[in-house]
Amino acid sequence: MLAVGNRVRKSADFSHTVRSGARSGRRNVVLYAVKTGENPTRVGFIVAKSVGNAVTRNLVKRRLREAAAQSLREYPTGFDVVVRALPPAATATWQELRTDYMGALRTCAGKVDRTRLLSQKG
Template identity: 40%
Template sequence: MLSPRNRMRHSSEFGTVMRSGRRSSRDTLGVIYLSPPASTPVPGDGPAPPRVGFIVSKAVGGAVVRKRVQRRLRHLMRSRLGDLPDGSLLVVRAKPSSSTARNEELAVQLDSAIAAAKRPKSASRRRRGRGRTRPPADPENGGAEGNRRPQAAGERWTSR
């Protein structure tokens, strides 16, 4: 069981994480992670602990099944709180296949999703094209040659 200090309970916290958090998804669950703000801490206040929230929709199953999945995820997250920085927010979203997954499988996928969501974006991981440049635009046909529609009934589509 997670302590009350480590649980997200307000919809405003969930909304903030869902809007601006980093997402990572696996077969049985998805994770949305929001790193702690870079603001200066208030003197006298200790660092805010990491907080975790769970979303288990009706697509997962009935009330008993949903509660069982939530308890299993809560139990798995309890040992992983030390890996999260103070002040961070994490939402774990269960997918329908999480109700039939074994605990070991859930643990592996949870670790993988959290690691991927915490990983900073880098320029080298951006998707790039194959190195081809687009053909020059043909003003007569309204753009690139490979993208034009056939004009006559017997004319075929052109390929690049």
């Protein structure tokens, strides 16, 4: 379970992260991340009806929430992350979702850090 301080909750924060964040897609998820300095890492989820019925969507959210909780050990501060579940996530196993989530997060973190370094040089 994610603590309240680790959740993206406001619509404006979702929009900002999706529009201006680094993006990385996998088979089951698309992940957006933006650097937030020394603030705690926050994660938000978008699971649309195209993923499945309410039971399926909630299962996908619970699995992604657990993957996010595990990722906080690696990235405890510095990011706002929004995870969009894609329709194949409905039939994905826990391990597939976790692997896609972690891979996309590492890719986005690398992109964000590279962007920050380039802006400091110029």
